[in-house]
Amino acid sequence: MSHDRGVVPSQVDVVIVGAGITGLAAAAWCAEHQVRAVLLEKQPEIGGTTAMSGGWFAFSGTDEQQRRGIVDHDSTFVADMLAASGGVADPALLEAYAREQHDAYDWMRGLGLEFDVVKLSSGQSVPRSHHAPIESVLAALLARVEAASTAVLRTGARVVDLIDDGGTVAGVVVELDGGTRRSVHARGVLLGTGGFTRSPEIIGRYAPRQVDAMPYGGLGNTGDGLRFAAARGAALRDMEYVSGTFGSHPETTIEEHELLTAFYMGAVIVNAEGRRFVDESASYKTLGAACLEQPRQIAFQVFDADVRAQSQPGVPLSDIDALERKGHVHRADSLRELAEAAGIDAAQLERTVHEYNAVVVGDRSDAFGRTGLCNGVGRLVPVTRAPFYAYPAKTLMTSTYCGVAVDAVGRVLTGSGAAVPGLYAAGEVVGGFHGKAYVTGTALSKGLIFGRLAASHIALEAAAR
Numbered sequence: 284m285s286h287d288r289g290v291v292p293s294q295v296d297v298v299i300v301g302a303g304i305t306g307l308a309a310a311a312w313c314a315e316h317q318v319r320a321v322l323l324e325k326q327p328e329i330g331g332t333t334a335m336s337g338g339w340f341a342f343s344g345t346d347e348q349q350r351r352g353i354v355d356h357d358s359t360f361v362a363d364m365l366a367a368s369g370g371v372a373d374p375a376l377l378e379a380y381a382r383e384q385h386d387a388y389d390w391m392r393g394l395g396l397e398f399d400v401v402k403l404s405s406g407q408s409v410p411r412s413h414h415a416p417i418e419s420v421l422a423a424l425l426a427r428v429e430a431a432s433t434a435v436l437r438t439g440a441r442v443v444d445l446i447d448d449g450g451t452v453a454g455v456v457v458e459l460d461g462g463t464r465r466s467v468h469a470r471g472v473l474l475g476t477g478g479f480t481r482s483p484e485i486i487g488r489y490a491p492r493q494v495d496a497m498p499y500g501g502l503g504n505t506g507d508g509l510r511f512a513a514a515r516g517a518a519l520r521d522m523e524y525v526s527g528t529f530g531s532h533p534e535t536t537i538e539e540h541e542l543l544t545a546f547y548m549g550a551v552i553v554n555a556e557g558r559r560f561v562d563e564s565a566s567y568k569t570l571g572a573a574c575l576e577q578p579r580q581i582a583f584q585v586f587d588a589d590v591r592a593q594s595q596p597g598v599p600l601s602d603i604d605a606l607e608r609k610g611h612v613h614r615a616d617s618l619r620e621l622a623e624a625a626g627i628d629a630a631q632l633e634r635t636v637h638e639y640n641a642v643v644v645g646d647r648s649d650a651f652g653r654t655g656l657c658n659g660v661g662r663l664v665p666v667t668r669a670p671f672y673a674y675p676a677k678t679l680m681t682s683t684y685c686g687v688a689v690d691a692v693g694r695v696l697t698g699s700g701a702a703v704p705g706l707y708a709a710g711e712v713v714g715g716f717h718g719k720a721y722v723t724g725t726a727l728s729k730g731l732i733f734g735r736l737a738a739s740h741i742a743l744e745a746a747a748r
Contacts, residue, residue: 291437291457291467295319296745297738298455298469300442300508303331303501305475305710305730307424309738314431318742321467322434323457324503325441330421331477331501332682332711333727335540337599338417339404340731341724342388343381347401347413355409357381364725367406367566367658368718371521376716379691380725380732387732391415394423400598403657404547405566406722413724414598445472445511445706452515452705471741473693474708475734476508477501478683485509486680489522495580496527496571496680497535504683508712512687515706518698520714521685527678528721529570530600532611533581535679541611542681543584543674544600546570547657548593549664550586550674551639555579557622557631559639562651564659566720571678583625584674585618585636587666600723606674613673625673640665682726684717693737707741709733 297313299306302324313320328334343360361377398413428434439460446454446466454468479485480500487494513519528542529552535541546552546563552570553559554577561573574582594603606612615621618636622629642649643665655661687695687708694702710730717725 290435291323291440291459291465292319292321292435293466294468295321296470297741298323298467298472299475299738300455300472301331301475301477301503301710302329302436302438303475303477303710303730304333304420304424304727305734306473307421307428308731308734309473309475309709310434310436311424311427312735312738313742314428314434316742317431317433318738320434320738322428322436323440323442323455324436324438326501326503327439329425329436329438331503332480333730334417334421335499335501335537336417336727337540337542338415338420338727339412339599339724340398340415340728341411341722342384342413342728343411344385345388345413347398348411351401351410353401353410355411359408360411363406363408364722367720367722369720371718373715375691379736380729383732383736384728387728387735391731394427396420396423400595402601403660404544404600404723406658406720408658408660411724442507445515450704452703470745471705471707473734473737473741474508474512474687474706474712475710475730476712477504478686478711479506479509480504480680480683482506486525490525492572492575493525493527493680495575496678497531499535499537499679499681502537508708509686512695512703512706512708515695515703516697517695517703518688519686520688521718522714524717524719525683525685526568527571527575527680529567529574529582529678530584530676531679532606533675533677534611540599541606542600542679543603543606543676545584545586545590545603545674548586548601549590549656549666550584551636551666552582553585553627553632553635554582555627557628557635559635559651562653564653564655564657568720574676574678581675581677583627584676585621585632585666586672588668588670589664591672611674614670616669616671618671621671621673625675627673636666640667682711684711684721684726685714686712688715689713692740693733694740707737709737
């Protein structure tokens with residue numbers, strides 16, 4: 284929804300930059316607590332990358348898990364996130380996530396949101412990805428913001444600089460449609476600007492091997508927050524771990540989120556030569572990097588009728604029905620016919636599947652170390668029952684998962700570990716959380732949790748002055 288006629292106040296308690304889930308959650312918190320806030324979005328519409336996401340939130344110890352007999356604990360969740368990061372994530376951030384997630388979960392339920400699916404996905408030892416239609420999530424957050432007199436949302440408002448007051452960030456300079464600029468003074472500024480998936484220049488600087496990944500994410504994800512914070516001396520974290528996500532059809536467009544993880548249901552991944560090249564149970568960030576090394580930078584998820592039967596209509600990552608209706612899935616009665624239809628070396632595909640099936644039944648060890656369906660969890664299944672399917676997929680730069688160093692309440696930190704007075708950041712613009720890989724659902728949850736947390740601390744600091 285556009286809010287291009289919103290009046291931008293000159294003085295507030297909190298300026299929030301970016302109207303994705305981080306900014307909306309922060310503004311909603313301010314609205315509920317009668318804190319004066321303005322939410323500025325440079326695009327004509329709200330949502331950013333959030334609106335293009337699959338709607339997965341990662342929580343532990345929920346009612347939905349308990350109803351499904353899933354035993355989960357916060358400590359297990361933290362251990363999974365730390366392991367997925369390769370041990371480089373900041374434990375303080377992970378502990379804060381685990382501590383605050385229950386309040387965030389209850390708050391979402393209080394907004395009338397329901398989680399219709401709980402599934403196992405990347406980086407998880409038990410199923411903890413909770414799905415909610417992302418349109419409903421955004422609508423609920425927006426309604427909470429719009430209901431308040433103290434919170435203002437303005438789209439078409441591009442922040443061009445931060446206001447400095449003796450070393451303290453004291454507001455922003457915003458450019459409105461038509462080029463008019465005005466200053467907005469505040470007790471604190473929260474950067475919820477997302478990453479830099481739409482900035483080839485920044486990707487080329489920090490992750491040159493990823494420049495060929497298909498760009499995705501919100502059109503406004505050009506690294507604004509990164510530049511603002513760095514200009515104030517902010518330290519950066521995890522820039523070396525930028526990686527695209529594997530699993531999107533080459534014709535994926537901005538209009539529709541299309542990502543299939545049939546490999547977590549039992550599919551094998553082969554290149555155009557018909558050869559496997561990676562452990563399919565790894566994080567899809569790891570798979571994304573591996574795919575970029577293959578001929579034509581494309582790979583194929585190959586599976587049989589048993590995996591096809593696991594399709595979950597309407598559920599992102601698992602909706603094979605919808606992809607087949609779009610003509611994005613090849614189908615054939617034999618592997619040779621499938622290979623010919625998909626453009627894969629037929630003889631090699633047959634050999635690869637034969638060798639893989641021998642691994643499944645225990646006749647040989649796997650050359651790539653695959654022992655489970657997802658993150659080592661789940662019993663391997665053979666690719667044997669016709670018809671057979673192939674989904675061509677490439678690496679999609681959905682999110683950058685790195686950026687500004689922050690403490691556990693979102694204060695931006697310099698290289699020495701000191702907080703930059705008045706400046707906070709949350710969501711995708713932040714580093715120190717994911718490291719080498721990503722646990723499905725933690726991106727949206729992280730934005731929601733830390734957007735609210737940062738807003739509350741800005742308000743507390745304002746009240747103490």
